[in-house]
Amino acid sequence: MAAHPVPDAHDELFELRLERWLPDCEAGLRAVYGSDEVPDLLAAVVGVLRTAHAARRPALRVHDQRRLLRPDWFQQPGMLGYAAYTERFAGDLAGVDDALGYLEELGVTYLHLLPLLTPREGDSDGGYAVADYRRVRPDLGRNEDLSRLADTLHERGMSLCVDLVLNHVAREHEWARRARAGEERYRRFFRLFDDRTGPDAYEATLPEVFPDFAPGSFTFDDELDAWVWTTFNSFQWDVDWSNPDVFVAYLEVVCHLANLGVDVLRLDAIAFLWKRLGTACQNEPEVHAITQALRAALRVAAPAVVLKAEAIVGPRDLVPYLGTGRHHGKVSDLAYHNSLMVQVWSMLASRDVRLTVHALRQFDPVPTTTSWLTYVRCHDDIGWAVDDGDAAAVGLDGHAHRGFLSDFYSGGFPGSFGRGLVFQHNEETGDRRISGTAASLAGLDAALSLPEGPARSAALDAVVDRLLLAHAVVMGFGGIPVLWSGDELALRNDPGWAEEPGHAGDNRWAHRPRLPWRRNDLGESAEDRHDPSTVTGRVFQGLRRLTAARRGVAQLHAATGTEVLDPPDPGVLALLRRHPEGPMLGLYNVTERTVHVTGWLLGLHGLHDCVDRVSGERVLVDDAGQVELAPYAVRWLVAG
Ligand code: GLC
Numbered sequence: 001m002a003a004h005p006v007p008d009a010h011d012e013l014f015e016l017r018l019e020r021w022l023p024d025c026e027a028g029l030r031a032v033y034g035s036d037e038v039p040d041l042l043a044a045v046v047g048v049l050r051t052a053h054a055a056r057r058p059a060l061r062v063h064d065q066r067r068l069l070r071p072d073w074f075q076q077p078g079m080l081g082y083a084a085y086t087e088r089f090a091g092d093l094a095g096v097d098d099a100l101g102y103l104e105e106l107g108v109t110y111l112h113l114l115p116l117l118t119p120r121e122g123d124s125d126g127g128y129a130v131a132d133y134r135r136v137r138p139d140l141g142r143n144e145d146l147s148r149l150a151d152t153l154h155e156r157g158m159s160l161c162v163d164l165v166l167n168h169v170a171r172e173h174e175w176a177r178r179a180r181a182g183e184e185r186y187r188r189f190f191r192l193f194d195d196r197t198g199p200d201a202y203e204a205t206l207p208e209v210f211p212d213f214a215p216g217s218f219t220f221d222d223e224l225d226a227w228v229w230t231t232f233n234s235f236q237w238d239v240d241w242s243n244p245d246v247f248v249a250y251l252e253v254v255c256h257l258a259n260l261g262v263d264v265l266r267l268d269a270i271a272f273l274w275k276r277l278g279t280a281c282q283n284e285p286e287v288h289a290i291t292q293a294l295r296a297a298l299r300v301a302a303p304a305v306v307l308k309a310e311a312i313v314g315p316r317d318l319v320p321y322l323g324t325g326r327h328h329g330k331v332s333d334l335a336y337h338n339s340l341m342v343q344v345w346s347m348l349a350s351r352d353v354r355l356t357v358h359a360l361r362q363f364d365p366v367p368t369t370t371s372w373l374t375y376v377r378c379h380d381d382i383g384w385a386v387d388d389g390d391a392a393a394v395g396l397d398g399h400a401h402r403g404f405l406s407d408f409y410s411g412g413f414p415g416s417f418g419r420g421l422v423f424q425h426n427e428e429t430g431d432r433r434i435s436g437t438a439a440s441l442a443g444l445d446a447a448l449s450l451p452e453g454p455a456r457s458a459a460l461d462a463v464v465d466r467l468l469l470a471h472a473v474v475m476g477f478g479g480i481p482v483l484w485s486g487d488e489l490a491l492r493n494d495p496g497w498a499e500e501p502g503h504a505g506d507n508r509w510a511h512r513p514r515l516p517w518r519r520n521d522l523g524e525s526a527e528d529r530h531d532p533s534t535v536t537g538r539v540f541q542g543l544r545r546l547t548a549a550r551r552g553v554a555q556l557h558a559a560t561g562t563e564v565l566d567p568p569d570p571g572v573l574a575l576l577r578r579h580p581e582g583p584m585l586g587l588y589n590v591t592e593r594t595v596h597v598t599g600w601l602l603g604l605h606g607l608h609d610c611v612d613r614v615s616g617e618r619v620l621v622d623d624a625g626q627v628e629l630a631p632y633a634v635r636w637l638v639a640g
Pocket of ligand 1: 125126128129165232268269310379380
């Protein structure tokens, strides 16, 4: 009997994936590019995917299958992220490997290493001006070191996220270099203008991202003999996604990173990808079609990999990044919940949850296959994305509230505990964004400036409580909560931030401190994390308790939606998550008052007998039928 040739299982699976996802890719491309361009483009895409599949390491092919068998891996309640600059966290990639025990101690399952591909020399906007997508920064290690780290992380049940900076490249990147040398193919990779007519027309409706140190959105380049679109800094050249060659070029980069072992690609500044005259050139529909095409292609080549949208946009524009309408479930798997982050700080400053309740209720539900990425702080400044309509709905003036938050967190408001720095004061709009570590914003510097004594102790207690409350809100919201490096140790603003070459003009470096494995000039040390008499120890251990509690709470799976309840008190945020295993009611007292919540609220949701999963204790309704919430108390209540 003639034996049937056995096809390679992975090749067969690849063909099945092509059959499954190529139509989504094609639909995305058709929404963006001309119908005469699509057939050739699709053929080029398939070519890239076949090459990438052939080059994928056996370990990663098995990894793909594991992920496909557990497609909700990134939605699990046990997910906890940690984001850091490699060199500031651990020196280099080998150092990260040595620090994995530290991350495991915290319960981290997802590690975002900020830009680690070779940037331009000199100021590179923290690595966001990439000169070579194919090479890891030499001072951090080699590509092999990144692959090895990815394998180690996978063995330990962790995933790796890296940035895909896809709105712009460094002026020194090969594409830009060849454009400057006059190669027509590469001039078409950018948006060039012979004179100011085009730039002036666009600038009429373009907001400025860095009005202080990079005003305007276009830069004249002598070598190009043209104006080039530069949304961010003059050395970051926006690429032209309306050119299909750009799509193919980025798909190659995406496949290259996927084959190094990356699990999550952070789509940096994704909102800016598509430009349309007469608009703010953000959130244009083509952005979502391009993302759909990229994601579908990636599902074919490397289904273990998911996409994360970094769209720091207003609340109304955010949900489409997780997929609405025809893109439902087909664009990014993860998106930053910038609005929740802003609201956390707004609640702490105003001791009032009503704006937050209204703002969060405006969010449409997100696809159940996706997940928010929630956070208290990140490496960027905080822009007060408070919608004017939301503010008005609760009797506030949006502009005035944003002004209040800037005053409060830069220490200017009477009685304020925040000690941040004003970032990018926009004279025209009055906007003032804020830099600062979570601890400095939550009052640590202010507390430490008090003389020793009971007032200072009380202020320090409040700082610890505020930091834990802020993190509990983002951990109890559902999605992947991500800790920003140093916040787990309550590190303060780095006083020497301006001294490093290229950093002086950009005070975001104040909240990007080096992790103090050895005690630093401020007296901070990672070793204190085990010392309960220190703020560092209290915050670190408090976060550990929260992350350990979170792991076992089925209701925190990201597929479960969050309902924002009417606040039982203006100072208490109440979030309900209905789940087949029963509801979970999260209560957060954002004030330094003791608050009483009616026990009726618990009964209404079937939680007459309930346990607080944070403390592990039963919840007692007092004789007056009330539940007491101490200042800054957090409760995750489930039946039991
Ligand atoms: C993103 C990054 C930010 C950077 C910008 C330009 O917003 O988070 O740090 O400045 O993109 O790449």
